[in-house]
Structures are given as structure tokens and as C-alpha cells.
Amino acid sequence: MGESTAAARNAPWWLTDPGRWAAEKAALRAAGATVRRLPGTSNPTTGVMQVSVGWPEVGRRLRLRVTFPPEYPWFPPEVTTDDTSIRRHHNPKSGALCLLADPDAMWHPGTLLADLLTAQLPRLLAANELPLVDAAALEHHEAEGARTFVGTGQPVSLLVDPDHSSLPTQTTSGWVHVGLHGPYDNLMIAVGRIADESGMCVAGQDWGPPFGQHQWLPWLRLDRSLTSADTPARLWDHARTTLPDMARKDGIVLLRFRDEIGYRTDGWAWLAIYGGTAPTWILAEPAGPRTWAARIPEYTHLARAHIVLIGTGSLGATIATALACAGLGELTLVDGDRVRAATICRQTPLSTTGLPKTAAVAHACYDHQPGIVIHEVRAQIGAVGEAHDLAATIPASDLVIDAAANPALSRWLATTCEPDTDLITAAGTWGAWGGSIVTYPTRGGGCWACLELHRADHTLPWPPASPEPAATDGCSAPTFPGAHHDLADLAHHAVRVAATRLTGDTATWADVTTLSLRTPDGQRIPPTWSADDLPVHPACRRPHRDSLLTPAQSA
Amino acid sequence: MPDEEPTTAAHTEATQPDASPAPHAADDGRPPGPATEAVHGHPADTDDASNPGTPASPEPADALVPTGVRRIERTVHRRTTIEDVDETVVEDVPLTWAPPASAYPKPVG
Numbered sequence: 001m002g003e004s005t006a007a008a009r010n011a012p013w014w015l016t017d018p019g020r021w022a023a024e025k026a027a028l029r030a031a032g033a034t035v036r037r038l039p040g041t042s043n044p045t046t047g048v049m050q051v052s053v054g055w056p057e058v059g060r061r062l063r064l065r066v067t068f069p070p071e072y073p074w075f076p077p078e079v080t081t082d083d084t085s086i087r088r089h090h091n092p093k094s095g096a097l098c099l100l101a102d103p104d105a106m107w108h109p110g111t112l113l114a115d116l117l118t119a120q121l122p123r124l125l126a127a128n129e130l131p132l133v134d135a136a137a138l139e140h141h142e143a144e145g146a147r148t149f150v151g152t153g154q155p156v157s158l159l160v161d162p163d164h165s166s167l168p169t170q171t172t173s174g175w176v177h178v179g180l181h182g183p184y185d186n187l188m189i190a191v192g193r194i195a196d197e198s199g200m201c202v203a204g205q206d207w208g209p210p211f212g213q214h215q216w217l218p219w220l221r222l223d224r225s226l227t228s229a230d231t232p233a234r235l236w237d238h239a240r241t242t243l244p245d246m247a248r249k250d251g252i253v254l255l256r257f258r259d260e261i262g263y264r265t266d267g268w269a270w271l272a273i274y275g276g277t278a279p280t281w282i283l284a285e286p287a288g289p290r291t292w293a294a295r296i297p298e299y300t301h302l303a304r305a306h307i308v309l310i311g312t313g314s315l316g317a318t319i320a321t322a323l324a325c326a327g328l329g330e331l332t333l334v335d336g337d338r339v340r341a342a343t344i345c346r347q348t349p350l351s352t353t354g355l356p357k358t359a360a361v362a363h364a365c366y367d368h369q370p371g372i373v374i375h376e377v378r379a380q381i382g383a384v385g386e387a388h389d390l391a392a393t394i395p396a397s398d399l400v401i402d403a404a405a406n407p408a409l410s411r412w413l414a415t416t417c418e419p420d421t422d423l424i425t426a427a428g429t430w431g432a433w434g435g436s437i438v439t440y441p442t443r444g445g446g447c448w449a450c451l452e453l454h455r456a457d458h459t460l461p462w463p464p465a466s467p468e469p470a471a472t473d474g475c476s477a478p479t480f481p482g483a484h485h486d487l488a489d490l491a492h493h494a495v496r497v498a499a500t501r502l503t504g505d506t507a508t509w510a511d512v513t514t515l516s517l518r519t520p521d522g523q524r525i526p527p528t529w530s531a532d533d534l535p536v537h538p539a540c541r542r543p544h545r546d547s548l549l550t551p552a553q554s555a
Numbered sequence: 556m557p558d559e560e561p562t563t564a565a566h567t568e569a570t571q572p573d574a575s576p577a578p579h580a581a582d583d584g585r586p587p588g589p590a591t592e593a594v595h596g597h598p599a600d601t602d603d604a605s606n607p608g609t610p611a612s613p614e615p616a617d618a619l620v621p622t623g624v625r626r627i628e629r630t631v632h633r634r635t636t637i638e639d640v641d642e643t644v645v646e647d648v649p650l651t652w653a654p655p656a657s658a659y660p661k662p663v664g
Contacts, residue, residue, distance in 0.1 A: 435664075453654045542652055
């Protein structure tokens with residue numbers, strides 16, 4: 001980059017593009033507005049410019065302060081006002097107006113400030129003035145709670161499950177049992193059981209893992225909404241005065257206050273105040289199974305399901321955490337290995353080295369979904385002397401996923417799951433060049449032995465596999481070359497198939513899904529999937545159930 | 556009979572009416588498949604460690620007869636030049652029957 005180009009890029013936008021600033025002024029004046037650069041606010045070093053705009057409204061002139069960012073016009077300007085008659089879509093702390101629901105996505109660099117105000121300001125004002133039924137057509141249906149406008153900038157979060165927030169009206173203060181979790185330089189405080197001043201629990205439910213520590217903190221009800229006059233110090237003084245025996249001088253007090261908790265819906269919200277010489281506050285974030293499920297509504301049925309996952313290596317760990325993310329209710333993890341530092345390139349992280357793999361994966365699952373019920377079976381299935389009760393666990397589950405990459409185990413599982421428990425077998429190939437996912441009972445009626453016979457005949461496709469020798473370390477068991485992100489393609493599809501299967505849908509996915517990430521000679525290709533049903537092989541001597549497909553589907 | 560060979564129990568069960576060897580089973584009474592495939596040049600069921608390069612001594616024909624079978628009835632549709640015939644075939648299939656091994660890629664995960 002030449003020096004002149006770099007200098008031009010560092011110059012403020014109104015100098016590099018003077019025509020744009022001229023166009024902005026002309027458009028504002030054409031719209032009947034007044035515009036004036038605020039003295040001392042056009043800083044060439046920061047690239048920020050501020051202007052005062054008098055915007056014509058019916059019967060008045062609305063005073064606006066507009067701040068253009070240094071990257072203008074690629075990003076939109078911020079428009080603020082001190083006009084307190086505007087209550088919705090107006091940040092009470094900063095004064096910013098929400099002219100665009102998603103400013104960066106909805107802003108176009110060809111838009112002038114005057115265009116933005118002409119198009120959006122009347123809508124914003126109307127949403128403030130019209131009855132709800134009319135205003136609802138003009139705005140996004142999002143709650144504008146206090147949390148929307150107040151941020152602490154600190155790595156501390158207060159979590160509240162909205163399903164646990166109903167309290168008896170006569171209970172105005174007491175104790176709350178919070179869960180604490182802070183694996184890094186952050187801290188999460190989760191509101192659990194809530195008790196009155198006598199210590200009797202009146203609502204709520206404690207958070208399980210990963211919240212490893214719990215503590216009782218005092219809480220107090222504030223029978224009003226927050227106002228712009230409220231500050232952490234003021235609320236802290238109020239709490240200390242109201243609860244002199246409960247609130248420690250440098251402790252934490254939780255406040256329950258009125259707020260908009262849903263679109264134009266009033267309710268109770270929480271905030272925590274850190275005391276001490278300079279009190280600060282953290283407004284609660286709603287979080288819990290229902291909150292998460294609302295973001296992935298297709299998968300709410302997983303909350304009632306129990307999956308047994310055998311093998312928690314690269315495929316299994318990815319499958320487990322994806323299932324936890326998607327809201328699975330209960331998971332049995334089966335693996336007899338421990339995490340080795342040598343394999344963290346495709347499994348759980350270094351911090352889990354030495355743990356049983358099931359425990360390492362369980363921690364990751366809890367982190368993705370507090371509340372998931374996890375059972376660990378730390379056993380190598382099929383090895384002499386390994387105690388487990390899988391043959392009894394499997395019939396009580398809804399689905400089994402075999403990610404152990406062990407043909408002997410796959411055959412045993414397929415037989416053990418027959419005839420009533422669904423089974424998904426996921427396996428990659430050497431080098432993670434591809435892999436396959438097989439689902440039983442099959443649509444085509446074939447069994448695991450039919451699969452092997454069809455593969456032997458090549459009547460089912462073979463995924464590509466690297467011919468490279470194994471990557472070994474010392475004289476221990478050889479491992480394989482292959483990246484986590486390649487196997488993750490396979491793992492995530494296994495989760496898709498499992499989630500579909502748990503709805504009772506046996507028609508969407510074919511019996512055998514084969515993934516190719518390479519050509520047979522090793523050239524990389526975009527992930528390519530083939531789908532085949534698994535019919536009964538004529539040479540198979542095992543018993544077979546009827547096809548899951550209806551005659552119409554078979555046709 | 557503390558010294559009784561464990562295969563006797565299998566033999567006793569296999570001789571029950573519903574537990575007879577499957578018609579397709581090999582002549583020596585063993586089910587086909589990997590469980591009886593040769594490993595390292597000698598049959599998997601040998602215990603003759605002193606002479607690993609030679610086949611194992613013959614064992615009783617029923618030594619590896621599976622202890623569980625499943626009866627299958629299936630209808631086979633035959634089309635001849637004269638007529639179409641639905642014929643019911645009944646087979647007793649050992650639960651441990653397995654197809655022969657193939658060169659399908661080793662799974663990883």
C-alpha cells in the first residue's frame with residue numbers, strides 16, 4: 001500500500017468524500033431541517049463528526065444530535081435526542097433512537113441521513129403515540145426491558161430462568177440460592193431457589209452442573225420500574241437501608257423490579273448490585289430450557305428423549321455436545337478411555353486431559369445445556385472384566401448412537417437393539433476422507449449383516465479412505481490421521497438424523513448416508529452425500545422385519 | 556460333574572428340537588463368518604499353541620453350534636412359465652450368524 005493511499009484511508013470521511021457531506025446537508029435542508037456542525041466535535045483524528053439537526057415535525061421541531069462513525073457511510077449514524085416524551089425505541093440512558101431494528105443489516109451506504117429520518121422517524125413517533133393495535137404493525141415485537149439499555153461492560157452475568165420467577169405477592173424480601181460458575185475470567189450467577197426472610201423456599205429451582213458452587217444472597221423487591229434517576233449507588237443504599245441485617249457492606253444484593261419482560265408485557269425482572277465503595281449493577285438475562293428452545297423450536301421434542309451414545313471420541317464428543325445444544329433431556333455416555341493430551345486436536349480440550357472421556361464430554365454437555373441429565377458408563381464394551389448394564393439400559397432408551405468405530409461393537413449393538421430400539425451407527429474412514437451413517441430399523445428391511453453383504457458386493461457405496469499408514473505414537477495403539485472439522489460433518493448429520501428419528505419420522509432419511517470429502521484418489525471435493533436404502537440381501541441368513549416404508553414410499 | 560467340558564451344555568441345548576443347526580451351516584457344524592475365519596494362519600478356535608502353523612485338531616462337530624436360533628418364515632414368490640407360486644420357506648437361523656468379512660474400510664471416529 002502506498003503512503004498516499006494509507007493517508008487517504010486514515011483521513012476522516014468528510015475530507016476524503018466532501019461530495020457526500022455536501023449531499024447530506026443539501027438533503028437535510030431540502031427536507032426542511034436545520035443542520036449545524038457542533039463546534040469541536042468533528043475530530044479528524046477519531047474520524048467522528050457530530051451535528052445538530054432540527055427536524056420538522058407537526059407543530060414542533062425535534063432536536064436531534066447525530067454522530068457519524070469514522071467508517072461512515074458504511075455504517076449508519078447514531079441519532080439521539082433529549083426529548084423525554086419519546087418512550088419507546090428510545091434509550092433512556094444514552095438517548096439513542098432505534099431507527100432501524102438491525103442497523104448494520106438494514107443500513108445501506110447509499111442512504112443519506114435525511115432519507116433515514118424521513119422514512120423511519122415518523123414510524124418511531126407513531127409507535128409511541130398510537131394505540132397498541134396500530135403500533136404493533138410499525139415495530140418489531142421485542143421487549144424493551146431495562147436490560148436492553150444498561151450494560152456494565154463487565155464479564156459478569158446474572159441468569160434467571162423465566163419459568164422460575166413466579167413468587168407469592170406477600171414475599172417482598174428474603175434469600176436466593178444462586179449457582180456460581182466462572183471457568184475463565186468471567187462469572188455467571190444463576191438465580192436458583194428463592195426463600196423468604198425466614199428461609200422457607202417459596203419458588204425456583206437450583207441449577208445443576210456446570211454451576212459447581214452455590215451461595216445464599218439477600219434479595220429485595222422493588223415495586224416499580226427503573227428510572228433514569230436510578231443508579232447502582234442509589235439502589236445499593238436503598239437495599240442496605242431496607243435490609244440492614246442481611247446486606248453485607250461489600251456484598252451482593254439481588255433486586256426484583258417491574259420491567260417489560262415480553263413485547264409490551266409487564267413482569268418481574270432481576271438485577272444484582274455489587275456493593276462496596278463503588279457499587280455496580282448487572283441486569284439479569286433470561287436463560288433456561290424454554291429460552292433456549294425458543295431459538296430452535298424444531299427440536300423441543302428432544303427434551304423428552306433419552307439417547308445412549310457409545311464412543312465419545314472425535315465423532316461422539318461432537319455428537320454429544322450438539323445434542324446437548326439442541327436441548328436433549330437425557331444422555332448416557334459410554335466409553336472406557338481417558339482423554340490424552342496427544343489427541344486434543346480432534347477431541348475435548350487440553351483442560352480435560354486425564355479425565356475419563358465420558359466425564360470430559362459430560363462437562364462440555366453441561367456447559368452447553370445446564371439441566372441435561374447425564375449418566376456415565378465408563379466401560380469398554382466387549383472387553384473382559386468391564387462391568388456395564390447396557391443390555392438393560394438400551395431398551396429403556398429412545399435411541400442409541402454408535403460412534404465407537406468398532407465393527408464388533410457395531411454388530412453387537414445392532415443385534416442388541418433389535419427389534420424395538422432405534423440405532424444410528426456413525427463412522428468415518430481413514431484420513432477422515434468420508435464416512436457413513438446407518439440407521440436401524442431400516443426403511444429397506446435389511447439388517448447389519450445385509451449391510452456388510454451389500455458392501456462386500458459394492459451394491460452400496462464405499463466412502464473414500466486414505467491409504468496412508470496410521471499415525472502412531474510410540475508402541476501404543478495406532479491412531480489415524482484426520483481432522484476434527486472433517487469428522488464433524490459426519491457427526492452433525494448424525495445428530496440431524498437422530499433428531500428426526502425421535503419425532504417418529506422414519507421416512508425423511510435414507511438408511512445409509514455416505515459422505516465423501518475426497519475422490520477415491522484423494523482429491524478434495526465439496527462434501528458430497530449419497531443416500532441409499534438398505535434392502536435385505538439375498539445371502540443374508542438373519543431374520544428380518546418388514547420394511548418401514550409404505551408401498552407408496554417404496555414405489 | 557466339575558470336569559465336564561463346557562461344550563457339553565451347548566451340545567445339549569443344540570439338540571433340542573428348535574435348536575438344530577441351520578440348514579446353511581457348514582458341514583463341520585460351525586457357522587460361517589469371521590468368528591471361524593483363520594487368524595494368523597490357523598483357525599481361530601484352535602488351542603494348539605505348540606503348533607500354530609497347522610490346522611487345529613478336529614473337534615466335535617457340535618462344538619460351536621450356537622445356543623440360540625430364530626425361526627424365520629418367509630414367502631418366496633416364484634414365477635415359472637406355467638404359474639406363479641407363493642411358497643413358504645421356514646428356516647431356523649442361528650442368532651450369531653454373520654456374513655464373511657470384506658475389505659470395507661476400517662471405521663474411525
